[in-house]
Structure formats: structure tokens, C-alpha cells
Amino acid sequence: MQPFTERAVHIIRSIPAGKVMTYGQVAAAAGSPRAARQIVRILHSMSRKYRLPWHRVVNKYGEIAVKEEESSFEQRALLEEEGVIFNGERRIDLVTYSYWPSDEEPNHSTQEHS
Template identity: 60%
Template sequence: MQPFTEEVIKIIRRIPRGKVMTYGQIARLAGSPRGARQVVRILHTQSEKHQLPWQRVVNGKGEIGFKDEFSQNLQRELLENEGIHFNTNKKLDIQKYAFEPLP
């Protein structure tokens, strides 16, 4: 496994219930500031294997990144069950729910 992938997995595992991180934020912390798309790929391929809390990762606008309605609704439901609220534009308050891990 590549060091970047290992670091992304470690970071995602640390996101606590009721908090979120963005793809870009995770990429920066893992050492690749322009690696947000790689984070998406890692989530897609490694979430089940490593039991990652994939639902806690959103885009930089506070939106769910999935295009299909089923996945959007599932992620939203999981986040709402953790106490995260969405506004009428289907966005969450990224400032309010952001997780900033210590180095």
C-alpha cells in the first residue's frame, strides 16, 4: 500500500461521530494538497475493507459528493443519525461540523 493511501486511511478513521472532513482537507493532511480525487478513489476502493466512516467525508462546499440519489440519501441519513443537520440546499455547515485533527 502506498504511503499516501495509508495516511488517508488513518485520517479518515480518526473522524469522530458528528464531524466531517473534506476530500481536499484529507489530501492536504496526507501530504498531497492536490490529491482530493485520490481520496475519492481510496474511499471508493478501501472503505469496506478498512471499515472506514466514509459518510463523514464531504466536498468543500459541505455537500455530499455522490451523484446517484440512493447514495446521496444514504450518506445524508447516516450523517443525520450522527446529529449533523443539512439546510434547504442540501448542504451542511462545514464550519460547524468540521473536524480538525491535531498533528
């Protein structure tokens, strides 16, 4: 496994129940802020094998990015079971629900990535 992929898997595993990270947050925390699409690939290809909490990763707007209806419904249901609330626009309040692995105040440039 490549070092970036290994770091990303570790970070995704560390997201606690009831919290989310954006694809861009995971990429930045893994050392490559512009690699949000790589996080999508990692989640798609490795979630089952490594038992990743794939449902805790959302887009930069706090929305479920999965287009397939059944998976999108499953992701929302899993998040709601963990206490995550969606607003009327089908968004998660990232200020409330974002997880920051360093436990530091978020860097706003990190939040801008999808």
C-alpha cells in the same frame, strides 16, 4: 499500501461521529493538498475493506458529492443520525461540523480544496 494512502485511511478513520472533512482536507492532512481525487478513489475502493466512515467525507461546499441516489440518501441519513444538520441548500455548515485532526484552527487555504 502506499504511504499517502495509508495516512489517508488513518485520517478518515479518525473522523469522529458528528463531524466531517472535505476530500481536500483529508488530502492535505495526508500530505498532498492537491490529491482530493485520490481520496475519492481511496473511499471508493477501500471503504468496505477497511471499514472507513466514508459518509463523513464531503465536498468543499459541505455537500454530498455522491451522485448515485441511493448512496447519497444513505450518506445523508448516516450523517443525520450522528447529529449533522443540513441547511435548506442541502449543505453542511463546515464551520460547525468540520473536523481538524491537529485540533488547530483551520488553515483557510486547506478549506478551499474539494
